[in-house]
Amino acid sequence: METWEEVTFAGYILEPGNAESYKTGDWRSRQKPVINQEKCTFCLLCWIYCPDGAIIRKEGEVEIDYYHCKGCGICAYECPSGAIRMRSEMEGE
Amino acid sequence: MMARKVLALNGDEAAAYAVKQCKPDVIAAYPITPQTIIVERLSDFVADGELDAEFIAVESEHSAMSACIGASAMGARAYTATASQGLALMYEMLFVASSFRLPIVMSVANRALNSPLNIWNDMSDTMGARDCGWIQIYNENSQEVYDFTIQAFRIAEDHRVLLPVMVCHDGFVVSHSTEGVEVLSDGEVDSFLPPRDPVYPLDVEKPVTIGCVGVPEYYPEIKYQQEVATKKSIETIKEILREFNESFGRSYGIVEEYRTDGAEVALLTIGSISGTAKEAVDEMRAEGKPVGLLKLRLFRPFPIEALRKSLSGLKVVGVVDRHISFGSCMGGALNMEVRAALYEMKDRPHVMGFPTGLGGRDIRVEHFLKIIDELLMIAEQDALEEEYKVVGCRGPGCIGP
Amino acid sequence: MRGIVEVRFHGRGGQGVVTASRLLAEAALLEGKKVQSFPAFGAEREGAPIKAFTRISEAPIYIRSQIYTPNIVVVLDPTVIRSERVTEGLKDDGWLIVNTIKDPEVLKEELDAKAKIATVNATSIALELLGAPRVNTPILGTLVKSTRLVKLDSVISIIKSTFKGKVADMNIKAVERAYQETKIKGV
Numbered sequence: 046m047e048t049w050e051e052v053t054f055a056g057y058i059l060e061p062g063n064a065e066s067y068k069t070g071d072w073r074s075r076q077k078p079v080i081n082q083e084k085c086t087f088c089l090l091c092w093i094y095c096p097d098g099a100i101i102r103k104e105g106e107v108e109i110d111y112y113h114c115k116g117c118g119i120c121a122y123e124c125p126s127g128a129i130r131m132r133s134e135m136e137g138e
Numbered sequence: 139m140m141a142r143k144v145l146a147l148n149g150d151e152a153a154a155y156a157v158k159q160c161k162p163d164v165i166a167a168y169p170i171t172p173q174t175i176i177v178e179r180l181s182d183f184v185a186d187g188e189l190d191a192e193f194i195a196v197e198s199e200h201s202a203m204s205a206c207i208g209a210s211a212m213g214a215r216a217y218t219a220t221a222s223q224g225l226a227l228m229y230e231m232l233f234v235a236s237s238f239r240l241p242i243v244m245s246v247a248n249r250a251l252n253s254p255l256n257i258w259n260d261m262s263d264t265m266g267a268r269d270c271g272w273i274q275i276y277n278e279n280s281q282e283v284y285d286f287t288i289q290a291f292r293i294a295e296d297h298r299v300l301l302p303v304m305v306c307h308d309g310f311v312v313s314h315s316t317e318g319v320e321v322l323s324d325g326e327v328d329s330f331l332p333p334r335d336p337v338y339p340l341d342v343e344k345p346v347t348i349g350c351v352g353v354p355e356y357y358p359e360i361k362y363q364q365e366v367a368t369k370k371s372i373e374t375i376k377e378i379l380r381e382f383n384e385s386f387g388r389s390y391g392i393v394e395e396y397r398t399d400g401a402e403v404a405l406l407t408i409g410s411i412s413g414t415a416k417e418a419v420d421e422m423r424a425e426g427k428p429v430g431l432l433k434l435r436l437f438r439p440f441p442i443e444a445l446r447k448s449l450s451g452l453k454v455v456g457v458v459d460r461h462i463s464f465g466s467c468m469g470g471a472l473n474m475e476v477r478a479a480l481y482e483m484k485d486r487p488h489v490m491g492f493p494t495g496l497g498g499r500d501i502r503v504e505h506f507l508k509i510i511d512e513l514l515m516i517a518e519q520d521a522l523e524e525e526y527k528v529v530g531c532r533g534p535g536c537i538g539p
Numbered sequence: 540m541r542g543i544v545e546v547r548f549h550g551r552g553g554q555g556v557v558t559a560s561r562l563l564a565e566a567a568l569l570e571g572k573k574v575q576s577f578p579a580f581g582a583e584r585e586g587a588p589i590k591a592f593t594r595i596s597e598a599p600i601y602i603r604s605q606i607y608t609p610n611i612v613v614v615l616d617p618t619v620i621r622s623e624r625v626t627e628g629l630k631d632d633g634w635l636i637v638n639t640i641k642d643p644e645v646l647k648e649e650l651d652a653k654a655k656i657a658t659v660n661a662t663s664i665a666l667e668l669l670g671a672p673r674v675n676t677p678i679l680g681t682l683v684k685s686t687r688l689v690k691l692d693s694v695i696s697i698i699k700s701t702f703k704g705k706v707a708d709m710n711i712k713a714v715e716r717a718y719q720e721t722k723i724k725g726v
């Protein structure tokens with residue numbers, strides 16, 4: 046890690062938009078959402094509701110960014126089609 | 139060269155006049171006795187079109203400093219003034235300003251803190267703020283207030299420094315005392331103080347993030363970097379002072395010596411009280427007593443080297459504080475600092491503290507004569523009985539009234 | 540304090556005591572002297588007794604305490620004499636300048652003062668010329684006449700640069716009138 050001579054001036058962050066390069070998902074609750082693409086109607090409610098922006102919009106379908114997903118279950122609760130199910134981390138995958 | 143103008147200005151007016159010539163972009167202030175005149179004059183200058191600055195009349199000192207922080211972060215030249223309770227209310231933001239390394243200049247008309255309610259002069263306010271990471275300059279009279287306000291902007295904005303500066307003058311005793319002040323021409327100030335050249339201004343084209351979280355893995359590195367910058371700033375301050383002296387025919391120093399030739403004992407003073415103390419030194423010298431005086435200009439960063447040099451060879455030093463650091467071992471902060479600075483010195487003088495002139499108590503030449511008598515006695519006995527004694531206070535253990 | 544002339548002004552809040560002290564300092568500054576002018580920093584209230592101080596010197600002035608042994612005492616309001624010891628510390632060879640209807644001889648006896656005394660009815664001059672009992676400018680006329688501390692011209696120049704138009708003119712008239720009507724003991 047940087048010494049006091051190497052850290053930026055007064056700890057300023059000098060590169061803008063660097064949040065993208067930060068991986069913040071080193072933890073999740075003991076469960077994670079799994080999408081059943083068959084049931085999904087691409088209504089995008091999960092995409093709106095996810096507090097972590099962990100639902101990724103793709104061409105005609107949604108995907109979950111498991112690195113940032115915190116496993117809160119909001120997406121599963123809000124999905125009108127029952128397309129998201131919370132599964133225990135222990136259940137394989 | 140044309141003779142310079144000498145204007146009749148009190149300390150506050152001298153500060154306002156200097157600030158006007160330094161052309162700040164933003165002034166954010168809340169009036170509080172005894173600095174009110176500064177802010178009044180500056181708002182006049184802005185209203186009359188003599189100064190092209192954004193004058194923000196804020197609702198508190200906390201906001202005044204916050205506004206200055208924002209303005210300075212944008213790259214503006216920012217200024218404010220305050221005193222006593224106002225500085226106390228600013229306390230939180232003082233650390234933010236210095237930790238962001240923002241060049242902000244602030245005049246402080248030194249005044250006691252409540253309670254009991256007191257609007258008069260002492261240094262409880264700025265001495266309490268000594269660890270906020272600001273450079274602190276103390277002035278004796280209106281001329282010094284004028285000269286050092288101009289230098290403060292140069293110091294603060296120098297890329298080797300980039301720290302906020304407090305320019306202190308004693309409330310009422312200097313702030314409300316009219317004296318002749320030799321002012322520089324606008325051109326002279328312009329040549330000494332170029333426009334600010336900000337290093338990392340907030341800019342949507344080139345964004346930076348200021349004031350983010352500093353986790354324990356980074357906080358010490360960032361703080362030590364600030365400490366090194368603060369300590370090193372003394373070299374830049376000296377350099378700027380030298381340039382100012384040479385350009386404008388002044389003779390200021392970081393530690394100023396008065397009649398110290400052959401002195402065995404000396405007073406070490408700060409601020410306007412130095413003037414009255416010099417009179418006492420003159421009287422003692424007339425009687426053949428080996429007495430001198432040292433005036434400290436800079437309290438932060440503390441000029442350890444200069445002080446050690448000036449104090450070596452003396453037998454006794456009487457340190458005149460203008461506040462009490464309650465429960466500390468040495469009465470006042472200046473006395474603590476001086477003693478600490480001398481601790482490792484061989485043949486160090488005895489050091490005794492004299493917290494003086496609290497809450498506006500008028501300190502006279504006679505008080506200093508008593509202090510000097512005490513110092514001469516210590517020199518004779520080569521022993522110190524007490525670390526400090528309050529001066530200008532009735533009752534046992536004090537030098538009154 | 541070699542060569543410093545110290546002046547103490549007594550009066551009441553609202554009478555322009557501080558202004559008188561400052562105008563005197565500015566007049567001396569105009570003559571190239573070193574000066575200092577400051578009020579006694581009290582809780583200022585309209586009508587309360589207040590003090591202000593002026594120091595004038597050829598050499599730089601270091602001292603910053605209040606003035607305890609003045610060379611000159613100026614009393615703008617004769618009623619403060621009842622509550623304030625105006626002559627306290629006044630040098631024996633100094634001057635006491637009082638706005639009063641009394642003659643200097645009478646005052647000298649009343650106050651048992653050793654110093655020289657000059658009086659003037661500055662209140663009537665101010666009421667007549669300025670329309671209000673602002674005695675701070677006329678009393679300077681008497682101060683100049685008796686002590687010669689600064690030149691009358693210097694006081695007039697400072698009044699011109701401090702006040703505007705008719706106000707300046709009337710204040711100058713008041714100074715000149717007081718200068719002429721000054722009563723000095725034995726003169």
Ligand code: SF4
Nearest residue numbers: 095114115117118120
């Ligand atoms: S579980 Fe929570 S965090 Fe994860 S995708 Fe669903 S709403 Fe977002």
Ligand code: SF4
Nearest residue numbers: 085086088089091124
């Ligand atoms: S809320 Fe359910 S149906 Fe709608 S997009 Fe998300 S997963 Fe598909």
